[in-house]
Amino acid sequence: MRVMVFVKATEDSEKGLPPTAEMTEMFEAMGAFNEELVKAGVMIDGDGLKPSSAGKRIAFDGASRTVIDGPFAEARELVAGYWVWEVKDMDEAVAWAKRCPNPMPGPSELEIRPFYEMEDFGDALTPELAEREQKLRDQLAGQ
Incomplete structure (x- = not known):
């Protein structure tokens, strides 16, 4: 099971x-902590993000696109960093998260x-869509 952990x-x-x-x-x-995650084969990716003042949002309304400059309100609703973990289930993800330093x-x-998986x-x-998705994942893995 892959999960994204948002800081x-x-x-x-x-x-x-x-x-x-x-x-x-x-x-x-x-x-x-990151070294422990890597050694355990849990951590796939992770990084910190700059403040929202350095970011942009793209608002969609039909064919219209509007660019909104940061900063964005409500800091507690924003993401400052992330990990992608491969765990056996949500309980394992919670156990690792509880070990995380503040x-x-x-x-x-x-x-x-949790991420959506193909079987979800x-x-x-369709088999055609699944094959197309797998080709893209294979391409990404090869980069």
Whole structure:
């Protein structure tokens, strides 16, 4: 089972604060945690994101596209970083997440969301569509 683990943003992470001694300790602890995830074969990918002030949103309405510049309101609803993990089930993902060092200097949250897998789509995913999707995944893996 693949899951995405979101590190939720905070007011501090949205300010893009410069590194401090406290943050250096947090980075060291997070690096050690990431090493554990990799050694266990759990971590597929992960990274931190710049504050939403550096981002853009694209709003869709039919054929219309509108670009919205950051920053975006409600820091607690934003994502400051992520991991992609391969786990046997949600219980294993929760167990790993509970071992995570606090990813922010103050109170923070992680959110775990499972990916859709091909079998989740049932008959809506025709053999032709499944083959096309697999070719794309194979291409990505080869890059």
